[in-house]
Amino acid sequence: MYDIKWIRENAAAFDRGLERRSFKETSSDALFKLDDARRAAIAKAQASQERRNALSKEIGKAMGAKDVVLAEQLKAEVASLKELQPALEAEEKAAKAALDEQLAAIPNTPNDDVPDGANEHGNVVKSTHGVKPEETGKRLIGVNQPKEHYELGEALGQMDFETAAKLSGSRFVVLERQIARLSRAIGQFMLDTHTEEHGYTEVMPPLMVRDEVMFGTAQLPKFRDDQYAITPGSLSPGWIAEKIRAAAIAEFESEGPRTFANLGHLSAMEKYERADELARRMLVDIVDDPGARRWLIPTAEVPLTNLVRESILSEEELPRRYTALTPCFRAEAGSAGRDTRGMLRQHQFEKVELVSITTPEKSAEEHERMLSCAEAVLKKLDLHYRVMTLCTGDMGFASQKTYDIEVWLPGQKTYREISSCSVCGDFQARRMDARYRAKEGGAPRFVHTLNGSGTAVGRALIAVMENYQNADGSITVPDVLVPYMRGVTKIEKA
Template sequence: MHDIRLIREDPKAFDAALARRGLAPVAGGLIALDEKRRALMTEAQVAQARRNEASKEIGAVKSRRDDPGDLMKEVAAIKERLPEIEAEEKAIADKLNRKLSALPNAPLADVPQGKDEDENVLVATHGTPPSFAFAVKEHDAIGPALGLDFDAGVALSGSRFTLLRGAAAKLSRALGQFMLDMLSGEHGYEEVAPPVLVKYDALFGTGQMPKFAEDLFKVGEDHWLIPTAEVSLTNIVANKILNEGELPLRFTALTPCFRSEAGAAGRDTRGLIRQHQFDKVEMVSIVAPEKSDDEHERMTACAEGILTALGLPFRRMKLCTGDMGFSAARTYDLEVWLPGQDRYREISSCSTCTDFQARRMNARYRPAEEKGTKFVHTLNGSGLAVGRTLVAVLENYQQEDGSVAVPEVLQPYLKGLNRLEPRA
């Protein structure tokens, strides 16, 4: 959420920042609405003051036994007008807030300019894609013999659902547990088991609402299935004032996530890449503003560490202005190598949101040696998407006989098993 006071102070800078996202100038219209709102607030204050003053004058006139009729008419008129002013002010304030809430975060200065994913910038490549002496397969060809049951998922729930059985289910569980253990044990994230049903306000706070309602699943009157645990974890600090000594806060959780994929019709309809329900380990950091750039690098490095430990080749991309998410001010995507597809695919997205989400959820902190409060900065990242990591393991560790070697770090989670054998 953007601060109308900052927009008033430098409307040209605000329009220039959002122009990098491809938006037309909006500052003038926002400031005009704000001026109307403030004028109505002033009118209400003046009217209320005059009402109080006139009420006192009525008492004085009565004490002199004069006729207070004109004053009483004036007070009655003010009393009738005040609710009208308040209703007008509320309507304009609501309109202003709706317009502000629909605007994405401004990109940081170092974010590359671009229209779409083709203009993202390669930062670094890690690891060497494996070579195979046989024709490699994609995960949807390897997986069924190991327990990826696409037909059963569709029969139970429809398209973009998959049932995992046997070796596939165990590998998925092992991956999630390994990620949680690494993030909580080595990187200091506090493990959380959050609700996966949240209210509208929580989704508004992290920026999914109201703009992306069609991408979500609604349950009941005011509950929604989370599209990512970012929603639950970030809202832990909603409407709170923290002490600076409490920062940074770092949370991680393994949860199912639910997305309608309304904007992805026809994309990745095969396999596990794009599902309505999937498991993901999420990282969220709450930090002081001056720490957010360093925290962004730290968070991304944590996700990279998981990929390195699993022996999966990957690269880091800095997203351009046209490919960033709504709430992000800067985003790094980690893309893992998939031999079956002969390409890199996104497996983690790590973003700093500056104070954009904090303003929407009113999350602040009290600096140790300053008066007043400031908004915190929030960051989130995947550490990692479990289903996509399972895909990467199947494809990178596939064997000619249809089996899949188990990465060494996962073997303790599978009772020492070093190979997943296909079913007869």
């Protein structure tokens, strides 16, 4: 999120960044007009208060001079200004809200070294590791037409999409036996790697968070439709509706004639219908009440990054590096018709997340470090992959610069994203009010935040299954995972 003061001081750079992002919804000039309206409202409210203060002194002088007429005139003006004050405060509040709404909707501007481009076709290959397994002669021996993961899993009887659909609908899966264990093994292996070898602190965060936490990492308000909002069971819509309906009927019958003008003549049925209408309106307000609502996390980035919200750290405490293995939940509202087969794009999945909190001077270095940590996982699994530097048109909303790691999937005969590592600068820190105090002192500065997948467990499972499949339909377990599988070296049909 941007500081309007910074935009005023760097208008040309700000507009150039939005242009590179192809973001046309606003501009520095449009924001300045909103800020001017906010400033004008503040000035009006301040002028009114200053006038009231001055009048109070004049009233004292008039009373001292026994000029009752003048004193009463001045008192009348004070009363008038006092009555006007709520309207002035409301105007100031509305002007600030209009500006904040626009600022919250603006994506982070890209770093200078990010390639320009409209979409994924503008991404640039940064590096490549290994070669395709079908070219090594060590794996996929005798596999003429590599199968996709869901074909392998279903043939083994350990990956069930049909039953999952009966339980939860589309984009869910039931894993069983050794494939379920393999998925668990992958997650634990990744977590151990990042904590024991890369120095990340393991965290087990809440899976439900408040509005302000989702806003802090920029999932709200822009990506609201991709999130799952929940309310406590005692606040289910049916329960709320019945409670409100009963309360509203009692209100109409006991105090209706006094509280609701001219409703005393209504029949019992008419009262019920009016109460029911009132209940429905109130139901919407209560269900959408931020105090009752929580959000299922779309990624552990949300709670991990917000661990430092509304705080001032010392520079000596930085960097902070966190990791977590959690379920993640995404509505995938904008992905209709995409990756409908298999596990590539699910509403519920597991991911090992990496988050770093650091100083502005160290964030670029930390970005490269985070990428190397994610790469280390794939190297240990002996998977072929490439690293892409995303272009301006393919970066995430909060990102200044992003690297995607794309793993090779023989069944699909294509590369698919398995990790995304982003540096966000102070974009999220401003939304969270997360700051640090430099060693040399001075005013607190905003931290820089970074996040990355280290990596997505489900997609790593897909990659292992497709890259380690055998001609008989079995799956060889990568050496590094055998200890987590209690010595099992091959997954076969039970």
